[in-house]
Amino acid sequence: MRTFSYIYLAFRSVRAHILRSILAVTGIVIGVAAVLIVVAVAEGARAEISRQINSLGSNLLLVQPGAQVAQGVRQQAGTILSLTAGDAIAVARGVPEVVVAAPFVGEQKTTISGDLNWSTLVAGVTPGFFEAREWRLAEGQLFNDDQVALAAKIAVIGRTVARELFRGSDPLGRFVRIERSSYLVIGTLAEKGQDFTGRDQDDVMFIPLSSARIFTIGRSQANLDVVHSILVKTESAQSMPAAETAIARVLRQRHKIVGRKADDFRIQNLIQVAQTRDRAYRQFTLLVSTLAGISLLVGGIGVMNIMLVSVTERINEIGIRLAFGARPQDIRRQFLLEAVLLCTIGGLLGLIVGYACARVVPWALGWPIEFNEAMALIAVACSSLVGTVFGLLPAERAARLDPAVVLRSA
Amino acid sequence: MRSLVTLDHIHKQHRLGDQIVHALLDVSLKIDRGEFVAIMGPSGSGKSTLLSILGCLDHPSRGRYLLDDEDVFVQSKVRLSELRNRRIGFIFQNFNLLPRLTALENVGLPLFYRREPLRNPTARARAALEQVGLGGRMHHVPAQLSGGEQQRVAVARAIVNGPDLLLADEPTGALDTSTRDAILALLGELQCAGLTVVLVTHDSEVAACAWRTIRLRDGAIVGN
Numbered sequence: 365m366r367t368f369s370y371i372y373l374a375f376r377s378v379r380a381h382i383l384r385s386i387l388a389v390t391g392i393v394i395g396v397a398a399v400l401i402v403v404a405v406a407e408g409a410r411a412e413i414s415r416q417i418n419s420l421g422s423n424l425l426l427v428q429p430g431a432q433v434a435q436g437v438r439q440q441a442g443t444i445l446s447l448t449a450g451d452a453i454a455v456a457r458g459v460p461e462v463v464v465a466a467p468f469v470g471e472q473k474t475t476i477s478g479d480l481n482w483s484t485l486v487a488g489v490t491p492g493f494f495e496a497r498e499w500r501l502a503e504g505q506l507f508n509d510d511q512v513a514l515a516a517k518i519a520v521i522g523r524t525v526a527r528e529l530f531r532g533s534d535p536l537g538r539f540v541r542i543e544r545s546s547y548l549v550i551g552t553l554a555e556k557g558q559d560f561t562g563r564d565q566d567d568v569m570f571i572p573l574s575s576a577r578i579f580t581i582g583r584s585q586a587n588l589d590v591v592h593s594i595l596v597k598t599e600s601a602q603s604m605p606a607a608e609t610a611i612a613r614v615l616r617q618r619h620k621i622v623g624r625k626a627d628d629f630r631i632q633n634l635i636q637v638a639q640t641r642d643r644a645y646r647q648f649t650l651l652v653s654t655l656a657g658i659s660l661l662v663g664g665i666g667v668m669n670i671m672l673v674s675v676t677e678r679i680n681e682i683g684i685r686l687a688f689g690a691r692p693q694d695i696r697r698q699f700l701l702e703a704v705l706l707c708t709i710g711g712l713l714g715l716i717v718g719y720a721c722a723r724v725v726p727w728a729l730g731w732p733i734e735f736n737e738a739m740a741l742i743a744v745a746c747s748s749l750v751g752t753v754f755g756l757l758p759a760e761r762a763a764r765l766d767p768a769v770v771l772r773s774a
Numbered sequence: 775m776r777s778l779v780t781l782d783h784i785h786k787q788h789r790l791g792d793q794i795v796h797a798l799l800d801v802s803l804k805i806d807r808g809e810f811v812a813i814m815g816p817s818g819s820g821k822s823t824l825l826s827i828l829g830c831l832d833h834p835s836r837g838r839y840l841l842d843d844e845d846v847f848v849q850s851k852v853r854l855s856e857l858r859n860r861r862i863g864f865i866f867q868n869f870n871l872l873p874r875l876t877a878l879e880n881v882g883l884p885l886f887y888r889r890e891p892l893r894n895p896t897a898r899a900r901a902a903l904e905q906v907g908l909g910g911r912m913h914h915v916p917a918q919l920s921g922g923e924q925q926r927v928a929v930a931r932a933i934v935n936g937p938d939l940l941l942a943d944e945p946t947g948a949l950d951t952s953t954r955d956a957i958l959a960l961l962g963e964l965q966c967a968g969l970t971v972v973l974v975t976h977d978s979e980v981a982a983c984a985w986r987t988i989r990l991r992d993g994a995i996v997g998n
Binding site: 366369376380680681683684685686687688689690691692693694767768 | 826829831832833851852855856858859860864870871872874883884886887888891931935
């Protein structure tokens, strides 16, 4: 009951100097709003990353050919074509942790349908690839192992290709031409969005691995069995390190690499790559929100400043209260509550401003935003805490005033 | 019967630079319950300091102050504020009302700081205002009241907690003659009802209302 009276008292005092109160809490408002906006933008970016991680498919290892060493200089990965479809089969058979080992060839090609053309990634894969990537169909069907064995001229196309080549009409049953080969579209894929490098994953056209090698990709290469990479899905996240070692052993054996000779392939954990980016982002978020938090502190100093002025200005009021029986702790409580109320109001205003900005940013700048309710609560709570901390000194000063001196100066 | 107030060899010194100014010099006096005492003297004679000490607002440099049997200046700050809250009421020359509060809220101020809160403080404050004849202006802020009315609010505030001792520092100094007389009459009524009134003035007409006049000069009592 008492506390309510004090809060009411503080509220009246804040309202009595409305302009000054608003100016005093501007720093807090900006601080809280800044924290919320920064966190919302960062959370949005992280949500995007985690969506990308999910879009990769889980428990994936990517095996790529190693770098060629030309006169001591290591070339780009994939400059030698050391992997074969046979390697993929051997890995699938020889490593128990492996669920799927999907060979992959891919090349940027111009695809043509009717009078439209579109340059896209044409990829030769086996059905296992869709399983590994956890890629769902939107319409139609995927190709099966028999169709791969027969080198059927069929295709499953990504959302972007469907849009660019067919402009809204149904692509199923239509043909896409790549150079002199035409492929029948039997399925369209569900949307995946960008991967963590920013590439549009839907800008792709899948054809059977066999057909790709025979008709479209790498026809000039001597060994038709060569693939560009092998995507391996393991049974669980825990089994990934073991699988990695086992795959390396199988491949070294098949490639006849012995002793201390370097591998001619490279195994990457794709999730790890994405997670590293996520961690970097999280640290960046922490840094920026710390900076925003500092502006909250600066706001607190602003409030302290105003409260000190207020104590000096209200010496008469304090004296009167003391003369009629206020204890020093009553005065302390009054001024402390006023500072806390001021900062809490600032925090709430900051919440409104931050929320409004978080609404505007995606609309204006096209950034994904994730408004964090927990963070909003924390920010408002922090501003109340700032009020307490920076209210202590003015409140203490008010409580220490000597009633005789106070009334004499009145 | 014991005196309500006993001052025993009170000294009060202020330090002004390297000079020591004696505001009060060996003041001893007794005030009985129900008395009406005026303290007179030229400005700078220590009247206000004496009143501050009586009101437990100021500490003497030396000496003892008994309020009934309680030795005031050995008490804690908290106990002193309780004494100011329950046993002493103040009236000031410039009223010292809180400008943003209504008359009723101003009168309620001492009730707000009571250790044992009343069940219905508003009723008590309203009764005090009616007692000083301001029942109709309870919800006015001080700026909407005349000087005399403001001083009545101040009197109501001083008596709302039922004190023993009413201390008035030049209560009529800012008022014209007719309102001055009304306030003095009000103080007289309160004194008749049993309150002990001590007022500081340099208006001898005001002092004439009192039973007893204490004259101060240069911090010492020169007439009683």
